[in-house]
Amino acid sequence: MNLDQLLTGARDEIAQATAPIDDRTLTRVRGTVRRARIQRHTFESVGAAACAGVLGLGAWALSSPDGDPVDPATRSSTPEPSSAPTTEPTTAPTSAPTTAVDDGPVARAAEVDDATVLARLSAPRTGERWFDEALDASDALDALFTPAELANGPEYHLYLVGDREASAIYALAFPPVNDDVVQWGSRVELYEIDEDGPRAILCPSARTGDACAKDFSSSKAVADDDTFYDTLTLPASIEVGDGWALSTETVRGDVTRVAGLPASLADANEKLEELTSLGSLTVVRRELPSSVDGLRSYGYAVLTPFGTILPIADADVPGLDYLGITWDDGVDRSTQVADGDWARYAQAAGAGTCTTAQFSVESTHIPAQWRTAGVTADGRDVVVPVSGSPLATAVHAWQLEHSGTIDTDTGQTLTGLDAGYRYATVGEFLDAQSLYGVEGPDGEWHLHLRPEATNVVWECA
C-alpha cells in the first residue's frame, strides 16, 4: 500500500466515524459568526460612533469568564426542569413544574406555572445573557435616532446591557421630561441590534397575557413583539416570607413598565435591601424617605438583570387594600372617599401623599400600643393604635402640618385644615381608623395610612 492510499484510507475512516455536526455546535458557530458580522457591519455602515457599543460587547465577550457563545434557545438538554434558582424556591406554588423547562419549542405560553417560571429564570431557554454592568453606549444612539432627533429630543441614555445570539441588547433610558404642566415619568425601552438593524422589544415576557409596550421612541427601529426573555418573566406570585406573598398581576399588565424604570431614577436616595433572589431577578424592598420619627418606610420592587426596577403595584401588596377591610366596629369604610386612583390603596404611615412607599416599620413595635380592629379581605388581622398612642399623634401631626394647597380663586396658599385636611384632632384621626397595621413577613408589622388621612397637596411633581 502506498502513502496516498494510506492517507486517503485514514481520511475516509475518520470521516465515516465522525457523527454529523450537532445542532448545539452549529448554533454556537452561527451565533459567533453573526456577532462577528455585526461588528463588521457596524463598522462599515453605522459609523464609528455606533461602534463603541458593539466594541464594548466584544470586549465584554473577551473578558467574560465564560467565553462561549450564547447557548441556543433550542437547547434541549440540561438543566433539569426541577432545578431551582440558587436559593430554595420561594415562590408559590412550590409544586414541580408542569412543563419541562427545556423541552419543546421555545415559545410563549398563556399559562406558565410559577415553578417553571422560576426554573427558567435560572436556566433560560431563550439564550439571553446580561452583563454584570451596563456599558455606556451613548455613542451608539445614532443607530436609533437621526441627528436631528438627537439634537432636539430628550436627553437619551443608551446602555449596552446584554446579548442574545447575534444581537446586542440595549436599554434606552429617559430622564423625566417636563412640559408646561406635567412631568412625564422616566422609563426604559429595550432594543436589540443585529446586522439587520435595531428592533424594539415590545413584549419581553414569556407569558402571552403580560403587557407589551404600546410604542417606542426610536425612529430607526422596527417593532419586535416576537422576541422575549425567560429571564425577564415574572412569576405570578413572589413569596417573601412564610405565607406572605406579593402578586405581580398589576405590574405584569402595565404597558409603560415592561422594561422597568431606571433604578437610579425610580426614587431619590433610596436604598435597596434584597429579600430573595429568583435567578435573574432580585426581589427587594426599597427604603424610601420617611418623615415621621421612629418610622422607616419601604416599597417592594423587583430588580431586572440589567438594572432596572419594577415596582410592585399597591394592588398587589397584602394589606394595602384599605377599602377591603372589614372593621369590627361594624362601620362600612369600603367606599372610596377621595377622588383619583391614588386614593384606592393605603400608603406608608411615615411618609406624605406623594411617596411611593407602601409601608412603614417602627423602630420598636410595642404590642400594647395596638389593638385588633378588623380583618383584611384576605383574612389578615388589622390592628390600630390605642388611644393616646404617641406614634398616632406624631403621624397625625405631620400629615396635618404638611397639608397645603392653593386657593384657585384667590391664589392664596392654604395649609392644614384650611387646605382640606380632614382630621383636626388625633381623636378624629383615630376614630376614622386612619392608621393601621397588618403583620408582614417574619412577624414584622407593616403600618399604613388610609388614603384620606395623608397630607393634602396641590400636586405631586
Next chain:
Amino acid sequence: MARPWEQLLDQVARERWPRLVAHAALVAGSTSEAPDLVQEALIATFRGRARFTTVEQAEAYVRRAIASRAVDEARRRRRERLVALRAAAQPSPPDTVEPPGPGRDVVRALALLSPRERACVVLRQMEDLSIAETAMVLTLSEGSVKRYTADGLSKLAEILGTHPHTETDDERVPVRPAPTPRIIPGGAR
C-alpha cells in the same frame, strides 16, 4: 428567514462536517483537536465578506482555513511550551497520545511531522492544491512548500514503512543547476 450566508454555513456544516473533521485530524495530527479546528475555521471563513457562493467553494475555503489555523495553533502551543519549560526548567511533558480510533496509525505518524510539513503534505497530496496555492495558504515561499512536502512525505514513508508518494517530481528541490550537461560515456544515445 435565514440569510444566504447562514444557509450556506448550515449546508456546509451539515453536509461536509465529517469530511472536514477528517481533514482537520490529518492536518493537525490529532483527532481530538479536529472538531474545534473545524469550528474555528467555519467561523473564520464565514465572518468575512462572502467570496463564495456554492458549498464546494465554501468548503474549499474552510479546508484552507483549517490548514493555516492548524499551523498557527501548533506553533503557538510550541512557543508556550518552550516558555513554560524555560521558566520552570522542567523536562518536556510527553506529547499527547493519540487515542485509539480510525486512521490512528496515520494520524500518529502525521503527528510526528512538523506542523508545516503536515500541512504541506495534506494540502498538496490530498487537497491537490498547487505549490503556489499551498504557499499562499500557509504564507510560505514556493520553495519552502516543496521542501516541507518532500521532507514530510519522506518521513511519513519511513514511519509507516511504505513507498513514498509516486508523483514526487515537483517535490524534488534542485540543489544547484548543473553548469554543463553531463555526458555519459557510452550512453544509449
